[in-house]
Amino acid sequence: SAVISQKPSRDICQRGTSLTIQCQVDSQVTMMFWYRQQPGQSLTLIATANQGSEATYESGFVIDKFPISRPNLTFSTLTVSNMSPEDSSIYLCSVGTSVYNEQFFGPGTRLTVL
Amino acid sequence: DAKTTQPPSMDCAEGRAANLPCNHSTISGNEYVYWYRQIHSQGPQYIIHGLKNNETNEMASLIITEDRKSSTLILPHATLRDTAVYYCIVRVDMRSGAGSYQLTFGKGTKLSVIP
Numbered sequence: 363s364a365v366i367s368q369k370p371s372r373d374i375c376q377r378g379t380s381l382t383i384q385c386q387v388d389s390q391v392t393m394m395f396w397y398r399q400q401p402g403q404s405l406t407l408i409a410t411a412n413q414g415s416e417a418t419y420e421s422g423f424v425i426d427k428f429p430i431s432r433p434n435l436t437f438s439t440l441t442v443s444n445m446s447p448e449d450s451s452i453y454l455c456s457v458g459t460s461v462y463n464e465q466f467f468g469p470g471t472r473l474t475v476l
Numbered sequence: 477d478a479k480t481t482q483p484p485s486m487d488c489a490e491g492r493a494a495n496l497p498c499n500h501s502t503i504s505g506n507e508y509v510y511w512y513r514q515i516h517s518q519g520p521q522y523i524i525h526g527l528k529n530n531e532t533n534e535m536a537s538l539i540i541t542e543d544r545k546s547s548t549l550i551l552p553h554a555t556l557r558d559t560a561v562y563y564c565i566v567r568v569d570m571r572s573g574a575g576s577y578q579l580t581f582g583k584g585t586k587l588s589v590i591p
Contacts, residue, residue, distance in 0.1 A: 366519075395578060404563075405520065405581040454519050456579075464510070465579055467519030 364389050364457050366468035374474045375445055382441045383471045385455030390435035393458040395465070396428070400451045408453075411438050445475045480564045485586045488558075494551040496585050498564030501545040506568050509540060510579070511549045513560040520563065520581075523549065554589045561586050 365388040375381050385394065396408040408428055411417040417430040431439045442449050455468040481499040488494040500509065511523040524531055524538045526547075531538045537550040551558055563584040 397581075404583050405579075407578050407580070410578060456519075464522045464525065466522065470517075470519050 364391060364459070364466040366455055366457060366466055368453075368455055368468040368471050370471060371469065372472040372474075374476060376476055377446055379445055380441055380443045381445065381473060382439050383453055383455075383473075385438045385440070385468055387436045387457050391457040391459045392435070394432060394438045395456040395458065396430065396438075396440045397454040397456060397467075398451045399454060399470070405454065408440070442473065445473075447475045449473065450475045479580075480566060480582055482562075482564050482582065482585045484583065485588070487588050487590055488551075488554045490556060490589050490591050491553055494549075494554040494558065494587060494589070496549040496551075496562050496564075496587065497546065498549070499546045500564070500566050503544050503566050504568075507566045508568070509538065509544075509547050510565045510567060511536070511538065512563045512565065512579070512581075513558075514563070514584070515557075515560040523562075554587075556589050556591065559587060559589045 367386045369384045373381055394411045397405040398408055399405045407420050408423045409417045409419045409430055411430045411432040413432050413435050427443050429441045450473055452470040452472050454470045456465050458465045508525050508527050510525040512520040513523055514520045524533055524536050526538045526540055528540055528544055540547045561584040563581050565579050
């Protein structure tokens with residue numbers, strides 16, 4: 363299995379600012395995914411980030427709001443830009459590999475925007 | 477990906493088997509059935525997956541009907557630590573090169589294990 367860490371684990375931010383969330387994996391993985399989980403809701407996929415290519419965003423999510431970097435096979439960042447209280451959620455990193463046919467999830471970053 | 481239908485909540489007595497149903501009547505021939513669970517304030521945890529044969533691992537058993545339109549996740553001896561939201565998801569094999577590997581989460585079943 364893959365072990366995933368995220369930084370920060372939680373943060374409280376002011377409206378209009380930006381936060382960058384880091385996702386580190388203990389092994390090389392092909393696919394990385396970023397999900398959002400709003401309070402009391404299920405997980406929603408934001409984007410898929412494969413190394414060496416531009417991130418693919420799901421409907422309702424745009425690059426200007428959620429820019430993603432994927433510089434290598436073990437690391438990715440998600441930035442939540444120009445935050446508003448509606449961005450208060452848990453943001454989760456997930457990884458996938460064709461070897462395992464399953465996905466592993468990080469512990470999440472709990473974001474509160476005031 | 478095919479959609480799934482799960483009951484919103486279930487209770488199970490500690491030590492008894494928990495049987496969580498899932499309907500996936502529009503599943504395609506190349507789609508697997510996956511089960512994940514999310515314990516409060518944690519990231520989802522993979523449990524088990526299968527294509528058409530029944531599967532068992534150290535956590536659970538997965539029973540898939542012959543027509544593949546429904547399945548049941550079985551936790552043989554539920555403990556208080558099994559209290560979580562359980563998600564049934566269908567998706568293509570990530571090793572197939574078939575394209576999208578995203579997991580589409582529904583609302584899941586909130587399982588409460590009662591002492």
